[in-house]
Amino acid sequence: MPVTIRDVAKVANVSPSTVSRVIADNPKISEETKKKVYNAMKKLNYHPNAIARSLANKSTKTLGIILPNTSEDLFMNPFFIQAMRGISVYGQKKGYYIMYSYSNNEEEEVDFISKYINSKWVDGIILLTARQNDRCISYLKEVNHPFVVIGRPENTEEILWVDNDNFKAMYDVVTHLIEKGHRNIAFIGGPHSLNVTKDRFEGYKMALQARGINIDEHMISETDFSEDRGYDAMKKILEQKIPDAVVTTDDLIAFGALKAIKEMDEKKIAVVGFNNTLLAAYQSPTLTSVDIKTERLGYRAAQLLIDKIENKETKVNHYIVETELIERESTQ
Amino acid sequence: MPVTIRDVAKVANVSPSTVSRVIADNPKISEETKKKVYNAMKKLNYHPNAIARSLANKSTKTLGIILPNTSEDLFMNPFFIQAMRGISVYGQKKGYYIMYSYSNNEEEEVDFISKYINSKWVDGIILLTARQNDRCISYLKEVNHPFVVIGRPENTEEILWVDNDNFKAMYDVVTHLIEKGHRNIAFIGGPHSLNVTKDRFEGYKMALQARGINIDEHMISETDFSEDRGYDAMKKILEQKIPDAVVTTDDLIAFGALKAIKEMDEKKIAVVGFNNTLLAAYQSPTLTSVDIKTERLGYRAAQLLIDKIENKETKVNHYIVETELIERESTQ
DNA sequence: ATGAAAGCGCTAACAG
DNA sequence: CTGTTAGCGCTTTCAT
Numbered sequence: 123m124p125v126t127i128r129d130v131a132k133v134a135n136v137s138p139s140t141v142s143r144v145i146a147d148n149p150k151i152s153e154e155t156k157k158k159v160y161n162a163m164k165k166l167n168y169h170p171n172a173i174a175r176s177l178a179n180k181s182t183k184t185l186g187i188i189l190p191n192t193s194e195d196l197f198m199n200p201f202f203i204q205a206m207r208g209i210s211v212y213g214q215k216k217g218y219y220i221m222y223s224y225s226n227n228e229e230e231e232v233d234f235i236s237k238y239i240n241s242k243w244v245d246g247i248i249l250l251t252a253r254q255n256d257r258c259i260s261y262l263k264e265v266n267h268p269f270v271v272i273g274r275p276e277n278t279e280e281i282l283w284v285d286n287d288n289f290k291a292m293y294d295v296v297t298h299l300i301e302k303g304h305r306n307i308a309f310i311g312g313p314h315s316l317n318v319t320k321d322r323f324e325g326y327k328m329a330l331q332a333r334g335i336n337i338d339e340h341m342i343s344e345t346d347f348s349e350d351r352g353y354d355a356m357k358k359i360l361e362q363k364i365p366d367a368v369v370t371t372d373d374l375i376a377f378g379a380l381k382a383i384k385e386m387d388e389k390k391i392a393v394v395g396f397n398n399t400l401l402a403a404y405q406s407p408t409l410t411s412v413d414i415k416t417e418r419l420g421y422r423a424a425q426l427l428i429d430k431i432e433n434k435e436t437k438v439n440h441y442i443v444e445t446e447l448i449e450r451e452s453t454q
Numbered sequence: 455m456p457v458t459i460r461d462v463a464k465v466a467n468v469s470p471s472t473v474s475r476v477i478a479d480n481p482k483i484s485e486e487t488k489k490k491v492y493n494a495m496k497k498l499n500y501h502p503n504a505i506a507r508s509l510a511n512k513s514t515k516t517l518g519i520i521l522p523n524t525s526e527d528l529f530m531n532p533f534f535i536q537a538m539r540g541i542s543v544y545g546q547k548k549g550y551y552i553m554y555s556y557s558n559n560e561e562e563e564v565d566f567i568s569k570y571i572n573s574k575w576v577d578g579i580i581l582l583t584a585r586q587n588d589r590c591i592s593y594l595k596e597v598n599h600p601f602v603v604i605g606r607p608e609n610t611e612e613i614l615w616v617d618n619d620n621f622k623a624m625y626d627v628v629t630h631l632i633e634k635g636h637r638n639i640a641f642i643g644g645p646h647s648l649n650v651t652k653d654r655f656e657g658y659k660m661a662l663q664a665r666g667i668n669i670d671e672h673m674i675s676e677t678d679f680s681e682d683r684g685y686d687a688m689k690k691i692l693e694q695k696i697p698d699a700v701v702t703t704d705d706l707i708a709f710g711a712l713k714a715i716k717e718m719d720e721k722k723i724a725v726v727g728f729n730n731t732l733l734a735a736y737q738s739p740t741l742t743s744v745d746i747k748t749e750r751l752g753y754r755a756a757q758l759l760i761d762k763i764e765n766k767e768t769k770v771n772h773y774i775v776e777t778e779l780i781e782r783e784s785t786q
Numbered sequence: 787a788t789g790a791a792a793g794c795g796c797t798a799a800c801a802g
Numbered sequence: 803c804t805g806t807t808a809g810c811g812c813t814t815t816c817a818t
Contacts, residue, residue: 124795126794126795126796127795127796127797128795136804136805137804137805137806138795138796138797138805139796139797139798139804139805139806139807140803140804140805141796142796142797142798143797143803143804145796145797146797150803150804151803151804152803152804155803155804169572169573170573170795170796171509171573171574171794171795171796172573172574172575173505173508173509173514173573173574173575173794173795173796174509174794174795174796174797174810175795175796175797176505176796176810177503177505177506177509177794177795177796177797177810177811177812178795178796178797178798178809178810179796179797179810180810182505184553200532200535202535203532203534203535206554207556210554210555210556211556214555214556219553219555219575220553220554220555221516221551221552221553221554222538222542222552222553222554223542223546223551223552224539224542224543224546240501241501241502241503241504241505242456242503242504242505242811243504243505243551400732400733401732401733401736404733404736404737405736406738456811458810458811458812459811459812459813460811468788468789469788469789469790470789470790470811470812470813471788471789471790471791471812471813471814472787472788472789473812474811474812474813474814475787475788475813475814477812477813478813482787482788483787483788484787484788487787487788502811502812503810503811503812505810505811505812506794506810506811506812506813507811507812507813508794508812509794509795509796509810509811509812509813510793510794510811510812510813510814511794511812511813512794574795
């Protein structure tokens with residue numbers, strides 16, 4: 123027999139609704155009755171039943187995270203666990219529970235989302251990645267359920283999202299390299315279908331342009347997120363011309379580039395990675411990389427979503443999280 | 455206005471209780487009415503409200519994971535995310551939702567647990583680590599709520615747990631090294647206060663003994679889980695005597711050992727790590743390590759817990775998950 | 787095989 | 803400021 127609000131009411135000599143008001147910290151309850159009720163609660167070791175509250179309130183105070191299907195490699199970078207931590211730090215602060223689910227493909231993701239929504243389990247949903255033409259996003263828009271995306275979605279209007287300023291991040295990296303005296307700077311990016319890649323590439327181009335440095339097509343390569351592809355891409359560039367620096371859009375690519383450069387072994391070429399994965403500090407030379415502050419991204423995502431859920435009329439629909447260049451041996 | 459069981463009942467021309475029975479797949483409902491009800495559901499796009507069900511059923515079909523406070527370093531090893539994936543794979547198969555919460559210290563952990571339990575949010579709890587004298591475990595035992603521990607707890611009776619056979623894992627590693635011709639095998643372990651360390655150390659001792667090799671105290675060291683500590687420990691051993699192999703209880707320690715050995719640089723000493731972290735494949739030489747199959751641990755934990763929750767009268771209260779030695783250059 | 791009605795524990799008008 | 807009452811949406815005896 124669980125102790126309920128009625129038991130407390132009886133002991134405190136008040137009505138159940140009064141107890142309910144005390145729980146909700148309703149301002150128009152006299153201090154005296156409050157005390158009475160608290161005492162009764164303590165005496166009976168009462169704890170509100172959150173399920174019952176949720177049913178009556180039509181709100182679960184729960185956020186659902188959709189962990190995307192992704193290549194194993196991406197699991198090497200602590201992105202997910204960090205984002206989840208950030209989300210939970212803010213969520214817990216605001217009294218929210220966090221749920222998550224894994225999916226093997228986009229269809230399963232949509233299934234989980236609709237399950238979460240239809241069954242009324244979650245007040246809001248967090249997508250950990252923004253793809254082009256994302257079915258999760260279109261579904262969520264369609265059913266008009268609160269959600270937030272980590273990464274910049276295609277149509278940023280009417281959508282909550284958080285991301286880094288990828289243009290600026292790369293712009294700054296390249297500018298920094300130029301200031302250190304580098305002139306022939308190569309670029310190896312991930313798939314150009316991703317917004318991230320495009321943005322970072324633009325940053326690269328603009329930074330060179332701003333300093334009056336011509337862009338050399340031979341120094342630009344697009345490839346996949348893997349060490350091997352990075353290695354191949356670097357090799358190809360080296361066959362054309364020896365740069366004095368190379369920027370990449372991912373640490374994995376940078377690892378491959380480092381390897382290719384080491385094999386040449388004559389020249390000192392600066393290398394910069396992206397995402398500051400754990401392995402970056404373990405390369406030789408240790409790899410300079412851009413930290414994208416994943417935990418912060420998660421934190422901000424939760425904040426945006428919870429504000430929306432609670433109808434805080436903030437005008438912002440996105441946050442930009444600052445990146446940080448972590449300099450290591452590869453650019454010394 | 456959400457569509458409820460009453461709406462469906464009306465359209466299907468049956469009573470709400472009948473609809474409820476159809477949802478629960480109650481056997482004594484005629485095929486005919488079932489069909490009628492299903493049609494009505496489809497027509498109205500009805501989805502059961504899980505909260506209301508939970509309230510009536512006194513069961514949420516939700517599992518709660520307690521992510522322990524832990525040093526940042528441990529986050530480098532993908533233990534948590536992998537275990538969480540295993541848990542969710544089994545949980546989702548059984549129709550369970552998964553929640554998690556981060557804590558900064560043991561007290562907070564207990565707080566979250568009691569919050570989960572008192573508010574009736576979860577049917578069962580999963581602890582991702584087993585400490586000595588664990589307050590979470592004693593609390594959970596006290597309130598007698600279903601839970602499972604990853605790692606072997608102190609008192610294994612009346613507790614659900616999953617773990618590797620750490621004794622056997624290390625026994626096999628050492629035996630393997632002996633068979634490869636090594637005789638002077640050093641041991642560097644983590645804190646001896648942990649069961650894991652003790653078990654692995656026993657495995658080391660027994661394997662040597664079984665092959666009639668004497669144990670040399672100079673070859674045994676206990677330290678903390680960090681590269682630096684591993685380095686120091688290895689240095690100290692090397693000052694005494696040069697082994698031809700060294701086993702460790704963690705990759706981080708092994709990394710340090712590798713470094714110390716490289717500095718000596720004259721001798722080829724085999725090194726074995728534990729946990730097969732992502733960095734293992736990135737050391738030079740690449741590090742041989744024992745894969746503890748974390749995802750499997752999570753999967754089994756969920757299985758054990760859900761069986762308990764659903765009162766499946768299985769006699770087992772634990773699972774042992776097999777480990778696998780991943781051989782790389784460090785033992786070639 | 788199906789329906790009526792009470793209840794899971796809490797909240798929110800409305801009334802006073 | 804506090805009590806009464808009617809739900810929130812579903813399940814489950816107990817009848818029939």
